[in-house]
Amino acid sequence: MIRYAYIIPLLPLLAFFVNIAVGKRLPRKGDWVSIAAIGAGLAMSIAIFFEVFRIHDPNFKYHVVYPWLDIGGRFVVKAGILVDNITAVMLVVVTGVSTLVHIFSVGYMHGDPRYSRFFAYLSIFSFSMLGLVLAESFFFIYIFWELVGLASYLLIGFWFEKKSAADACKKAFIVNRVGDFGFLIGFLILFASTGVLGYDEVFQGIREGKVAGTLLTLAGIGIFCGAIGKSAQFPLHVWLPDAMEGPTPVSALIHAATMVAAGVYLVGRVYPIFTPDAFLVIAYIGLLTLFISATIALTSRDIKKVLAYSTCSQLGFMIMGLGVGGFTAGLLHLTTHAAFKACLFLGSGSVIHAVHSQDIFEMGGLWKKMKITAATFIIATLAIAGVPGFSGFYSKDMILAAALEFGMRHPQHMIIFVVTLFTAGMTAFYMFRLVILTFFGKPRDHHKYDHAHESPPNMWVPLVVLATLSFAFWFKTPLAEKGWFEVMVPKPASAVVTAAAVPTHPAGDPKSVHDAAHRGVLPAGDPKGDHDAHLAHKAHTIAMYSSVGVAGLGILLAFGIYMLGWVDPDKVAAKYPRLHDFLVNKWYFDELYEATAVNGTKALSRALGWFDLHVVDGLVNLCAQMGVWASSLIGKFDNAVVDGAVNGVATVTIESGSFIRRFQTGKLHHYVFILAGGVLIIYLVKAF
Amino acid sequence: MGLDKLLVISAALFCCGLYAILTRRNAVAVLMGVELILNAANINFVAFSFYVSRVIGGQIFAVFVIVLAAAEAAVALAIFLRMYATTGTVEVDAADHLKG
Numbered sequence: 001m002i003r004y005a006y007i008i009p010l011l012p013l014l015a016f017f018v019n020i021a022v023g024k025r026l027p028r029k030g031d032w033v034s035i036a037a038i039g040a041g042l043a044m045s046i047a048i049f050f051e052v053f054r055i056h057d058p059n060f061k062y063h064v065v066y067p068w069l070d071i072g073g074r075f076v077v078k079a080g081i082l083v084d085n086i087t088a089v090m091l092v093v094v095t096g097v098s099t100l101v102h103i104f105s106v107g108y109m110h111g112d113p114r115y116s117r118f119f120a121y122l123s124i125f126s127f128s129m130l131g132l133v134l135a136e137s138f139f140f141i142y143i144f145w146e147l148v149g150l151a152s153y154l155l156i157g158f159w160f161e162k163k164s165a166a167d168a169c170k171k172a173f174i175v176n177r178v179g180d181f182g183f184l185i186g187f188l189i190l191f192a193s194t195g196v197l198g199y200d201e202v203f204q205g206i207r208e209g210k211v212a213g214t215l216l217t218l219a220g221i222g223i224f225c226g227a228i229g230k231s232a233q234f235p236l237h238v239w240l241p242d243a244m245e246g247p248t249p250v251s252a253l254i255h256a257a258t259m260v261a262a263g264v265y266l267v268g269r270v271y272p273i274f275t276p277d278a279f280l281v282i283a284y285i286g287l288l289t290l291f292i293s294a295t296i297a298l299t300s301r302d303i304k305k306v307l308a309y310s311t312c313s314q315l316g317f318m319i320m321g322l323g324v325g326g327f328t329a330g331l332l333h334l335t336t337h338a339a340f341k342a343c344l345f346l347g348s349g350s351v352i353h354a355v356h357s358q359d360i361f362e363m364g365g366l367w368k369k370m371k372i373t374a375a376t377f378i379i380a381t382l383a384i385a386g387v388p389g390f391s392g393f394y395s396k397d398m399i400l401a402a403a404l405e406f407g408m409r410h411p412q413h414m415i416i417f418v419v420t421l422f423t424a425g426m427t428a429f430y431m432f433r434l435v436i437l438t439f440f441g442k443p444r445d446h447h448k449y450d451h452a453h454e455s456p457p458n459m460w461v462p463l464v465v466l467a468t469l470s471f472a473f474w475f476k477t478p479l480a481e482k483g484w485f486e487v488m489v490p491k492p493a494s495a496v497v498t499a500a501a502v503p504t505h506p507a508g509d510p511k512s513v514h515d516a517a518h519r520g521v522l523p524a525g526d527p528k529g530d531h532d533a534h535l536a537h538k539a540h541t542i543a544m545y546s547s548v549g550v551a552g553l554g555i556l557l558a559f560g561i562y563m564l565g566w567v568d569p570d571k572v573a574a575k576y577p578r579l580h581d582f583l584v585n586k587w588y589f590d591e592l593y594e595a596t597a598v599n600g601t602k603a604l605s606r607a608l609g610w611f612d613l614h615v616v617d618g619l620v621n622l623c624a625q626m627g628v629w630a631s632s633l634i635g636k637f638d639n640a641v642v643d644g645a646v647n648g649v650a651t652v653t654i655e656s657g658s659f660i661r662r663f664q665t666g667k668l669h670h671y672v673f674i675l676a677g678g679v680l681i682i683y684l685v686k687a688f
Numbered sequence: 689m690g691l692d693k694l695l696v697i698s699a700a701l702f703c704c705g706l707y708a709i710l711t712r713r714n715a716v717a718v719l720m721g722v723e724l725i726l727n728a729a730n731i732n733f734v735a736f737s738f739y740v741s742r743v744i745g746g747q748i749f750a751v752f753v754i755v756l757a758a759a760e761a762a763v764a765l766a767i768f769l770r771m772y773a774t775t776g777t778v779e780v781d782a783a784d785h786l787k788g
Contacts, residue, residue: 665787672706
């Protein structure tokens with residue numbers, strides 16, 4: 001089955017073409033084409049997953065390439081697919097969430113005038129995302145990277161009649177371009193240095209020392225810039241909350257579960273190229289993101305905005321986890337987050353569908369009206385808050401452990417763990433604030449409450465499926481020492497050549513490879529296996545207890561404030577008006593960018609416009625004027641000299657002709673006389 | 689009778705012909721002058737052939753000239769007839785339509 005993996009992305013592509021061309025004329029407006037394509041993809045992905053699972057080799061890799069573009073025989077761009085354990089998991093995540101979102105959309109988008117186009121866009125997105133996951137070279141991942149950006153742009157701006165949606169899709173696209181530019185530079189640095197594009201070839205080139213030091217750090221940070229843009233990391237996180245203008249299933253699919261995770265996937269995929277300095281940048285960018293987004297989520301009133309900032313924050317967790325060396329932890333959180341965040345978003349879609357509002361202060365008490373939505377939403381919230389027994393606890397705990405281990409190894413970076421732990425508590429708090437305000441308490445808007453109703457089955461079935469996947473036992477049975485994900489997705493050995501020896505492990509031994517996952521990223525110095533294992537164990541224990549503690553504290557605080565009324569949140573807000581305004585205005589990032597980047601660009605374009613109008617056009621007009629002058633001069637020369645010469649020849653011919661014609665009298669005697677006279681003259685000349 | 693005497697006769701004949709062409713206005717008379725010039729040339733052909741080259745090339749050439757002169761006379765007389773029919777005269781001065 002693995003051999004046929006390339007079919008998985010092609011099915012949605014086919015569905016895209018069908019729906020975009022004849023979707024409107026098909027029965028049910030073509031939604032079944034897209035659903036069938038992605039459903040078949042899901043079936044194949046699950047088959048591949050189990051095949052890979054049965055092989056149970058952490059280093060399993062199915063890699064096939066064939067020459068695609070021959071550039072003058074000197075360089076061949078190769079196309080191909082790479083299926084390893086990460087890819088197999090990602091395939092299931094992408095096709096799984098995508099299938100459920102497709103099914104959910106049948107209900108949510110019912111009656112939309114561009115219904116079939118919506119499914120076409122979902123299909124092109126699925127194609128791009130699956131291509132991105134299966135890509136085996138920097139070149140192809142970049143192509144699909146841009147394609148998912150396009151799909152995201154199309155879907156955010158799906159209701160382009162709304163000005164806010166049209167603005168949001170432009171913003172998302174342009175902000176992403178900034179990051180993608182860094183990605184392009186990063187992979188061009190690698191290409192220029194190594195001359196190859198495939199991941200493995202590039203890693204091999206780095207191992208051979210073709211690129212190292214600062215340049216390699218720069219290449220790593222450049223590629224990470226792509227992740228900053230796509231995964232909405234500080235300072236390019238501003239597009240993701242605005243992207244919530246798109247239909248809610250799109251938010252669930254693209255802006256929560258899959259596309260935004262592409263950045264995390266990219267960092268995981270090219271993990272061996274990062275130098276310790278690049279890792280430090282990644283860790284701190286992730287840290288800033290997770291903290292800033294969580295603080296903004298505390299004050300947001302919009303159900304989707306809260307989820308959007310929580311997505312930013314969770315992506316920050318993943319990025320930070322990858323940055324501090326928790327490779328497995330970051331990717332595991334990506335997987336678990338995909339399920340529970342998709343569930344939360346689809347749940348919010350169900351709520352919005354019921355009450356026709358996104359303001360959580362207009363909701364309340366919805367638990368009675370929509371029990372299934374509420375139950376699934378609460379399960380997913382427990383997962384994201386990090387309550388034991390749910391998937392989010394398992395993965396977030398690993399990230400915290402990795403951060404703590406990193407902090408123990410490098411005490412000057414202990415702040416990473418502290419802030420992350422604090423943010424984990426904030427996550428629990430703002431998520432339960434959302435749940436309490438939405439589903440519990442008394443209805444605040446009776447008109448909306450009375451009209452609320454449970455959504456149809458094709459909307460709540462995906463919720464139930466995703467909520468079921470939010471339990472931890474899918475990833476780790478309670479008694480097992482390690483989850484299958486930990487065993488199957490070990491941290492790859494770094495390709496960076498450092499002065500200190502990089503610890504090597506016998507390939508194929510899951511235990512030792514797992515230990516590597518817990519190893520710090522900075523040069524380990526002397527091999528100290530026992531010490532490392534001990535440190536990792538200690539970090540894990542502390543992280544687990546502290547994360548449970550802060551999660552409990554956050555939940556308790558949320559219940560205390562919003563349910564039992566210990567403290568009135570409005571009074572707190574009134575007490576610290578500056579801080580409250582600061583958070584409500586999202587740290588003034590949009591204003592800052594408006595003032596600097598946007599207005600700067602506008603001023604620059606005005607200046608360039610002036611330059612264009614006056615200098616460039618002036619030059620062009622001057623050239624034109626000179627052309628006119630030169631041609632009038634040449635025209636005069638042509639009239640006077642050239643025509644004069646031609647006319648002169650004609651005049652001379654006419655004049656000489658009219659002179660000579662006098663001799664042509666027609667009189668025979670004249671001719672004979674001239675003839676005879678001529679002969680006589682010749683005779684006289686010859687004779688004397 | 690030597691070569692020089694024949695050349696004198698030929699020259700005299702040529703001059704007679706030239707004079708006739710230059711002075712006569714009647715086309716037939718001009719044609720007669722042309723015949724005299726041709727015959728002056730014939731005398732030269734025969735005389736030089738007889739006294740100088742000693743082969744009969746000159747005599748043969750003279751016969752050709754006579755034949756040619758006959759043809760020429762026929763064509764010329766035909767033209768004069770047509771001219772007379774058209775203009776009512778054979779004065780050569782009247783035939784100046786092709787003057788420049």
